[in-house]
Amino acid sequence: MTSTTPLAGSAPASPEAAHGHANHNLTGFIIFLCSESVIFLAFFSGYAILRTSALDWLPPGVEGLEWRTPLVNTAVLISSSGTMVLAEQFKAREKLWLFRGFWLLTMAMGGYFLVGQAVEWSGLAFGFSSGTFGGTFYLLTGFHGLHVATGILLMAIMLVKSFIPGNYTGGEQGVQATSLFWHFVDVIWIILFLLLYVWR
Template sequence: MEAAAISASHVHDDHHHGPPPANRSSRVEPALLGMLLFIISEIMVFGAFFTAYFFIRVVADEGTWFPVDGKDLPKLIAGVNTAILISSSFTLHWAENALKLGNRRAFRAGMVATFLLGATFLFVQINEYVHIGFSPQDHAYGTVFYGLTGLHGAHVTIGLVLLGMVTIRAFRGHFSAEEHRGVEVPGIYWHFVDVMWIVVYTTVYIL
């Protein structure tokens, strides 16, 4: 076919040392888009756990939600913990802004504060597990409680690893006012983890 004539002029060149630069057909950067789509996927993982929560608490409807066997959820401590985690989102945002304005000192301080706040949250959460007095093996409500908070805890851990790397790199002098994608992408993940916690806290502890 005549259209093939076009390709006839296209000669295979083995000495070519790389692909031609790809056309950028969207304003969104690939890494950012990938992270956003990945977060959709993550939301669905939580969705499945919330489905379990819904079925066991609402559909099966046996007995009342906590306190079970006299053991209640520590709403107040978890509430304080929630505040800690949310404030870490603000410090992270502050750090990013500082970086964009070129203030490296504030950027580093913000990253350290964010990391410490996140670590505190995780520590309090583990402490809660130790003292809460029931196990996931005891009853389905315990299973759901540990399932949801544990899933979220795993996400906090992953987020902390990412933030930790960003923090270390911040001290090594990486990133700049122009080159801050490496902070933004883990940052989006961290904000997602925070927002998810608000949902978990509301449904599991408060409602």
């Protein structure tokens, strides 16, 4: 792993280069996720502080958020965690095509959520600069949406990798990491849904 400088060729061949050292990707990724969750925590606490201290939380002419369509979106996103678990179980049983099928379904459900989010955004009567209400709404949903898009991209990469023969001894940690990321994005959305739509 470390041998990239021209010097390495002149050194006596070390067996270390052949088998490399243990793969720590999953450990690193979990550490990163813990750290990433703090950004959301910062945004959540900022939202809560601004909202509880506001004199007029809603900008003039805005009644509040419509919650029915987002509820459907939420249901789709949360169930996509389930289809992902199924996909992983098929992979464990080495039924690769069923894995790919459910993996693709998960991606589609994530895509549905993103489209639903875009439709909701386009129909709103307030903008990014409509006070702290508009600002926090777009910031929170936008930042979360960015994570959903990243999750779909990661899934796409793992899907492509599954077609490389013999890769699923090495692709294992990538699939695990992507799935962790996706569950993380789901949990964040549940908190967001409670904060934005349920909190009255």
